[in-house]
Amino acid sequence: MSVTREAVLETLKTIEDPTGKGDIVAAGVVRALNIDGGNVRFVLEIDPARAEAYGPIRDQAEALVKAVKGVENLSVVLTGHSAQPAPPDLKLGHKSEPKGPEKIPGVNHIIAIASGKGGVGKSTVSANLACALAAQGRRVGLLDADVYGPSQPRMLGVSGRPASPDGKTILPMRNHGVTMMSIGLMTNDDQAVVWRGPMLMGALQQMMMQVQWGALDVLLVDLPPGTGDVQMTLAQKAQVDGAIIVSTPQDVALIDARKGIDMFQQLNVPIVGMIENMSTHICSNCGHEEHVFGHGGVAAEAAKLNVPLLAEIPLHLDIRLAADGGAPIVVSAPDSAQAKGFADVAQALIAKGIA
16 A cells, blocks of 8 residues: 555654744655655755754654555655855864765775766766676676766666665665666656755765665766766765766867866866767768767867876767667677777776776
8 A cells, every 4th residue: 555645744744843833844844755655755954053953853753654554665864954154163273173075884986977068978978887897897886876867777777666674774776787876766757856955965975875885896976967066065975086077079068077177176086087978970871980079179188187088989879779778788789899988998997996
């Protein structure tokens, strides 16, 4: 029997808000309630200054909703936002010691896969690189952090809902030798994720620190395009060994790629190298080679930055069909020319000692 939205909300309405504004539903604390069969997820969005008071509230909400008939798996995220920034602490002699980036338990290395703009094939590169590393004997994880456009479940042929044995830790999915977690596994295919920055940050931290990744040689993080909250949260909360920048050759993509590179430099994340995707197209009928988006732009940018050009990946129908079919080209056709570039990148990362 599926649980109803009304049953969950009525249960949450029995919990008084610590601010005296009635129950936590009326106070607007309960956000992003999502129900799919017996799977229930919601966020408690609070003022960070009252975090201590809301700890017991989260525990109470978790216990009560778990008891609702039909609830099988439950995820409750406590996240905070402030309407106004806190004033600076100007006390003489006071030293702030913020908590720095942490290691994810069991994970040896973290590599971010990023792009300045969307549509350059970053997620396709991430899926193929993960499978290529797994094919070379590495223990690989892939975190789909592209929260607004998660595509890794489709590309890796993964379906179903991640289990949570205790309501706090999450068991990731696995296919093609890759351990994978994505927000797309927790939403329907046509369901939009309408979240603000604090909720994004809370979800990313949960997927990093509350997922039972196990022992991994490397965790690849498929980032959303641009320079926003997810990228900053990853660099500030986790020890990232480096970033790979994916771009197509044309100037409009490189303009945004440079911004992404500058962001990682400001966040003290080294650039491992660049990948030129959709580099060239070879006609399947006549064999004519054509550089549809231009050629050499990414190589020139890599040379300017003194970082390696890791690969030039062709624009080829088989790469797209393989990704849409749930078996990336390095899995479905590992000996093909289209798969070679991804295998070369995997070998380069292993040689660098970061995978």
